[in-house]
Amino acid sequence: QVLLVESGGGVVQPGGSLRLSCAASGFSFSRHGMQWVRQAPGKGLEWVAFIQYDGTNTYYADSVKGRFAVSRDNSKSTLYLQMNSLRSEDTAVYYCTKDQATDWQTGDCSDSWGQGTLVTVSS
């Protein structure tokens, strides 16, 4: 069965950096696009970033563009999110999600979600 396990969350000061990881198993990781979605405390879902199945294309929400970078290592079935210049408004649970489609160039619906990792940006 599909399993997505995020790690790397924690408390960081404004302006700091953090790297999230998502270990995937139970499916052909190299054939599926992957995304990061976040949820601030008590708020709704916000799409953050997408990476194509082979890493060729990446897309970002305007709120994180230029500060966050999504990458993947298909040999390790692992997704990453490098977060730089963190702000208080980046405080959220970050979810790793698997696209339903295979071999697709843009984001698709997310048919599997991890349990999330909490990032808190605070001095």
Add this chain to the structure above:
Amino acid sequence: EIVLTQSPGTLSLSPGERATLFCRASQSVGSSFFGWYQQKPGQAPRLLIYGTASRAAGIPDRFRGSGSGTDFTLTISRLEPEDFAVYYCQQYGSSHLAFGQGTKLEIK
């Protein structure tokens, strides 16, 4: 970027009643690229509907999605106690995906 607006913000109903949730897009979305998610407290969201009207694996047939263009609807025919949750719509037809702000379905 496409903006999704859900209504109502909160819906208060009783078990056994019918629920109708709406989502309006700021521009047309292809019917293949629209979906709905359910989120319960303390849990990750779960895919309910994709491609406007297709139910995800394991989703009961009381959940029905419909719509086209800029207006989409999620209907729950007879509410079960486990259906009370927050529901989000999503478009994934562009390089910038987007979610609606959510509709909270609460027990009346």
